Amino acid sequence: MANHWLVERIFEFGDRACFVQGQQASTYADLAGEIARFRSFFQKQKIAPGAIVALEADYSLKAVAALLALFEHKAIAAPITTTSKAETESRIREANACWRLTLSEGDSSPKLQSIEPQSPPHQLVTQLTELNHPGLILFSSGSTGTPKAMIHDAHRLLEPFSKKRTRRLSILIFLLFDHIGGLNTLFNGLASGAKIVIPASREAHTVAQAIEAHKVKLLPASPTFLNLLLISGAHEKHDLSSLRFITYGTEPMPQSLLKRLKAALPDANFIQTFGTSETGISQTVSRASSSTQIKIDDPDTEFKIVDGELWLRSRSQILGYLNHEMSRFTPDGWFKTGDTVVESGDGFLTLTGRREDLINVGGEKVTPSEVESVLLEIPEVADCLVFGESNAITGQNVAAQIIPKNTTDLRALKRRIKNHCRESLAPYKIPARITFPEKALFSSRFKKSRTPIA
Amino acid sequence: MQPDRNAIATIVLNTLHEMGEDLxxxxxxxxxxxxxxxxxxxxxxxxxxxxxxxxxxxRLSDDFRIDITLANQSAMSRTHSPFRRASSCIDYIMECITEHKT
Known part of the structure; x- marks a missing residue:
């Protein structure tokens, strides 16, 4: 018998289409069946409530079933989706997992392995077990290279989704299975009985093809991916007119990119989402489809701006870190997001970047995203990355890496770029150094990584 | 190929001329x-x-494969800044290139 409101709801949705992955389609009844199988599997294997289970998987019917069955079982799930073996091992270690469940693609039988935990259960884990609540462990890349393992009360994290209305909606799931944004899309979709399309890869043409084939209405993505979609021309080859909502988050949206997206996909509404692994996704309202300004409008989230940085306190925030001090939280529970924002008079916010990415040119602060937005206005610029480099005269100077659209005369292009910047940027914001790396400027998670490519 | 003073002067003056046009x-x-x-x-x-x-x-990097940082702390702390005039800048670059080679 289902032991969780979401599992009950999945059972009730019955024959509605649930997942579409390549040629395979499954219904909510299929998902409920898989959950039941995992439920008895976990019981047979004697996985105890409060046990930490590393779930090595990418999106699939089985992976989602396993995750929900773990929640039902009051276990603590640590989803891990990475192709790096070393990273997987270090995440399992930092989570202090005692089970490892591996679901590889195409493999029908899940592999469960018992592992020796590194240390006795963390006090936060004990606390969750006493509450009889399931848990969710997410990771963020720490500056030292060791991933930070943070633990959510999965009961509290999922609760807001129970208010979702049932909708006939087709959603493409783009962000990863172990990412707060990806899980948010998943829970949203499941709670509203949506059809969830899992693309074969995150490559622009593959995604566009899936949107066309399954008449996807909602696409949650990152600005980096949306830029790639435009560069690839996939939106011209495939019919994307079914898209009604495109949500974007995880990094600032350059105004110039939003403008090009609006022109390329005129029927879609562009909505910015906002959240952090630590506080969950907060409900926000965009000022307009063409605006990058948002208002945090969530009964469960409080916010304030301290010295230009956004601070959040939410009902669904993490209990804490398993392997890190709580230095980014104040004693009264405010989370310092590290995101810099500009507030307009009427309560709307513009996210401008990460606090640590601010460039200080002789005392003047430069936000990389502002410069990137101007660079992306130039037709020959396909992608760009702006960062600070040290400079003996001004402390730091602005530098840019550019991926040109057609490699022609790079020196002449450089000159055109600087001249273009001069029209709309103060002199200290103009990149003093412009280079043209040969590799892409984003991570495998389709997010700009602010470390320039060597 | 090791650039001579004339080659460096051309780079410095061309850079200034181009900046003059653009600005x-x-x-x-x-x-x-x-x-x-x-x-x-x-x-x-x-x-x-x-x-x-x-x-x-x-330009030094593109034209002569010489990768040097001209504005460093030691240059900035000299009593007579190497960036006083174009001529002193050219001499300073020649000095940097020689040091860079050895």
Missing amino acids: DRPELASADESTRLFGARSPLDSMNLVNFIADVEE
Whole structure:
């Protein structure tokens, strides 16, 4: 018998289409069946409530079933989706997992392995077990290279989704299975009985093809991916007119990119989402489809701006870190997001970047995203990355890496770029150094990584 | 190939001329070795100087595969700044290239 409101709801949705992955389609009844199988599997294997289970998987019917069955079982799930073996091992270690469940693609039988935990259960884990609540462990890349393992009360994290209305909606799931944004899309979709399309890869043409084939209405993505979609021309080859909502988050949206997206996909509404692994996704309202300004409008989230940085306190925030001090939280529970924002008079916010990415040119602060937005206005610029480099005269100077659209005369292009910047940027914001790396400027998670490519 | 002083002078002056055209500043467009790069009587402000140095470094790298940082702490702390005039800047670059080689 289902032991969780979401599992009950999945059972009730019955024959509605649930997942579409390549040629395979499954219904909510299929998902409920898989959950039941995992439920008895976990019981047979004697996985105890409060046990930490590393779930090595990418999106699939089985992976989602396993995750929900773990929640039902009051276990603590640590989803891990990475192709790096070393990273997987270090995440399992930092989570202090005692089970490892591996679901590889195409493999029908899940592999469960018992592992020796590194240390006795963390006090936060004990606390969750006493509450009889399931848990969710997410990771963020720490500056030292060791991933930070943070633990959510999965009961509290999922609760807001129970208010979702049932909708006939087709959603493409783009962000990863172990990412707060990806899980948010998943829970949203499941709670509203949506059809969830899992693309074969995150490559622009593959995604566009899936949107066309399954008449996807909602696409949650990152600005980096949306830029790639435009560069690839996939939106011209495939019919994307079914898209009604495109949500974007995880990094600032350059105004110039939003403008090009609006022109390329005129029927879609562009909505910015906002959240952090630590506080969950907060409900926000965009000022307009063409605006990058948002208002945090969530009964469960409080916010304030301290010295230009956004601070959040939410009902669904993490209990804490398993392997890190709580230095980014104040004693009264405010989370310092590290995101810099500009507030307009009427309560709307513009996210401008990460606090640590601010460039200080002789005392003047430069936000990389502002410069990137101007660079992306130039037709020959396909992608760009702006960062600070040290400079003996001004402390730091602005530098840019550019991926040109057609490699022609790079020196002449450089000159055109600087001249273009001069029209709309103060002199200290103009990149003093412009280079043209040969590799892409984003991570495998389709997010700009602010470390320039060597 | 080791560039001679003439080659370096060409790089420095071409960079200044190009900046003059782009910034619409005739005194830079017609710069010569006596042009001041630094200080109150220079046509360059500090941001122009930063850009000028970055451009020169880049040309040295592109044209001669010489990768050096011209604006470093030791250059900035000299009593007589190497960026006083175009001529002293050219001499300073020659000095850096020799040091770089050895």
